[in-house]
Amino acid sequence: MARRLNILEHALSSLLRRKQKNLAIIVVYTLTVATIASVLFLTQSLRSEAVNVLAAAPDIVVQRLAAGRHDLIPIADAEQIRRMPGVGKVEPRVWGYYYDSLKKVNFTLMGVKDSPTNLPLLQGTFPANNEQCTLGKGIAEAYGVTIGDSLVLVDSSNSSKLYQVSGLFIADSELLTNDLILLQEAELRRFFKLPDGRATDLAVEVYNQREVATLAKKIKLALPDSRPIGKTEILHTYDTVFNWRSGIMLTLFASALIAFCILAWDKATGISADEKREIGILKAIGWDTNDVLLLKFWEGLAISLTAFLLGAIIAYLHVFFYGAGLLAPVLQGWSVLFPQFNLTPAIDLYQLFVLALLTIVPYIACTIVPAWKTAVTDPDSVMRS
Amino acid sequence: MPTLIETKDLCKIYNRHKPDELQALSDVAFSIDQGQVAVLKGPSGSGKTSLLSLIGCMARPTSGSIRLADKDVAKLPERFLAELRRDLFGFIFQQFNLMRELSLFDNILLPLYPTEISGKEMKSRADEILRQLELGDRKQQKVKQLSGGEQQRVAIARALINQPEIIIADEPTAHLDRALTEELLTILARLKQNGKTIIIATHDPAIYQQQELIDRSYLMHDGNLLEVERL
Ligand SMILES: Nc1ncnc2c1ncn2[C@@H]1O[C@H](COP(=O)(O)OP(=O)(O)O)[C@@H](O)[C@H]1O
Ligand SMILES: [Mg+2]
Numbered sequence: 001m002a003r004r005l006n007i008l009e010h011a012l013s014s015l016l017r018r019k020q021k022n023l024a025i026i027v028v029y030t031l032t033v034a035t036i037a038s039v040l041f042l043t044q045s046l047r048s049e050a051v052n053v054l055a056a057a058p059d060i061v062v063q064r065l066a067a068g069r070h071d072l073i074p075i076a077d078a079e080q081i082r083r084m085p086g087v088g089k090v091e092p093r094v095w096g097y098y099y100d101s102l103k104k105v106n107f108t109l110m111g112v113k114d115s116p117t118n119l120p121l122l123q124g125t126f127p128a129n130n131e132q133c134t135l136g137k138g139i140a141e142a143y144g145v146t147i148g149d150s151l152v153l154v155d156s157s158n159s160s161k162l163y164q165v166s167g168l169f170i171a172d173s174e175l176l177t178n179d180l181i182l183l184q185e186a187e188l189r190r191f192f193k194l195p196d197g198r199a200t201d202l203a204v205e206v207y208n209q210r211e212v213a214t215l216a217k218k219i220k221l222a223l224p225d226s227r228p229i230g231k232t233e234i235l236h237t238y239d240t241v242f243n244w245r246s247g248i249m250l251t252l253f254a255s256a257l258i259a260f261c262i263l264a265w266d267k268a269t270g271i272s273a274d275e276k277r278e279i280g281i282l283k284a285i286g287w288d289t290n291d292v293l294l295l296k297f298w299e300g301l302a303i304s305l306t307a308f309l310l311g312a313i314i315a316y317l318h319v320f321f322y323g324a325g326l327l328a329p330v331l332q333g334w335s336v337l338f339p340q341f342n343l344t345p346a347i348d349l350y351q352l353f354v355l356a357l358l359t360i361v362p363y364i365a366c367t368i369v370p371a372w373k374t375a376v377t378d379p380d381s382v383m384r385s
Numbered sequence: 386m387p388t389l390i391e392t393k394d395l396c397k398i399y400n401r402h403k404p405d406e407l408q409a410l411s412d413v414a415f416s417i418d419q420g421q422v423a424v425l426k427g428p429s430g431s432g433k434t435s436l437l438s439l440i441g442c443m444a445r446p447t448s449g450s451i452r453l454a455d456k457d458v459a460k461l462p463e464r465f466l467a468e469l470r471r472d473l474f475g476f477i478f479q480q481f482n483l484m485r486e487l488s489l490f491d492n493i494l495l496p497l498y499p500t501e502i503s504g505k506e507m508k509s510r511a512d513e514i515l516r517q518l519e520l521g522d523r524k525q526q527k528v529k530q531l532s533g534g535e536q537q538r539v540a541i542a543r544a545l546i547n548q549p550e551i552i553i554a555d556e557p558t559a560h561l562d563r564a565l566t567e568e569l570l571t572i573l574a575r576l577k578q579n580g581k582t583i584i585i586a587t588h589d590p591a592i593y594q595q596q597e598l599i600d601r602s603y604l605m606h607d608g609n610l611l612e613v614e615r616l
Contacts, residue, residue: 286471
């Protein structure tokens, strides 16, 4: 035990001795890990946002198509769907998009009848009358308003109306409620001039998740001009989008890894004359091959662990506190989601573990292997140098 | 005193079966008793360093035997040789072979790291040796900041830290002036008094003419060893 600690101590002091060289390695190494880990954190977090969105999403959304385009659906259709076996609640939803050309903010306006249960509030209440609204955090921030303040919206007759903010949202997923404004349903119909008896779409609850696809088909059959969208289909869309992006990222990732390998290879082949001499001296004064290898192992571990941890911490801060700013150009796709929202930290420990394995192990190997080649030769050359 | 080291028919051939094959030692018979001081004289290239490396377990002979405390070490695996180097030998190299960027103190401790000796014990040993060699007040300095004479003493301190039975010195005065050579001789005499066995390769008369110090004198020539009778 004393032996291991002694050698560890010497490993640390010999690292400090070559400060500049080791610092340079740690910097490159840390940046590599930070880049890769940023990509991992980001995709993981987007994925878990998507999962959250889906968890709150209805099992089937039924839209109506008219001339190939999304149109309002008769509320009477809801009753027909409701009667199908396996179907739970069917809720007509009224909602629409709103664009504020002044602020250049795009968001979703949705009508509610009473307190919806799937949307937890941060504070306050849901709109109780036609003069109240409930806001997502992003919108509240974009307009700089909070509960009790007023918000002006321009309706489809082009007249503005003042709404009092009665509540603010928080949800597991910021993506879900960030750009949402709730109004009373009647008020929303007036706002968008939606006719009574029609809804934007129908949210269908299905008792058995495995029947979603079958029921979607049945609905299509019963209502030929409808377009039922199953949850799995939404999942699929999300996944394609994210996978495509992480494909680009993977390319980045791979190039970073290659850069790193070059660095490691350079180090591996370039064991310096100085280092060789030192190994020779150590062996001559009684270190055996294993002691030298242990020394190199500690050295490699100290550097790679430091760099890995630093890199992971930098990536965490970068993605979850600074909105992955440096990756934004590659991820423009999702930054059109507006207003800006912060990602909820989600980390896949398994991925992180694999990354640790993929960087630490090769680095240590690159430190040990060339040293090993030197360490197995007889130390008598030290007597002559 | 019992024989401590004895070689028989010792041969060392470098680059065997290659065009630049070279026989550095031929049938060498060397022996030394415990507590004796031996010198190896001989011109450069005669094989002194080769012999010291074999005796010091730093390399293995091509043929022949090396008995060390009644054990044949010629064919031992590397692991055991390292152990012998660590436990039995102290080496003083011609080039000092110190780690220039490390402090004096860390250099001296190096041979003890791969042992189970505790940190506390290591430090008290080092302090004691530094005191004897009058280096105590400089122990945190880097070796590269020391003078040649001080480096020489650091090299000696490192050779002694593991309390070796046998001390091997290869041309220890090659880089020293007269005063420092005197100093080294004093240290060697003290080590002999303490019962250490010492083997020195040198062609410096200032050493090999020390009749008080030297018990056995060998002459090397082209890989052959000859014991010189004392006058
Ligand atoms: N590693 C080696 N490979 C090939 N030849 C060597 C090697 N080491 C020493 N020699 C040769 O062996 C001979 C003896 O060298 P050495 O033992 O160093 O003599 P000395 O110490 O007396 O000067 C020399 O001719 C030297 O060139
Ligand atoms: Mg020599």
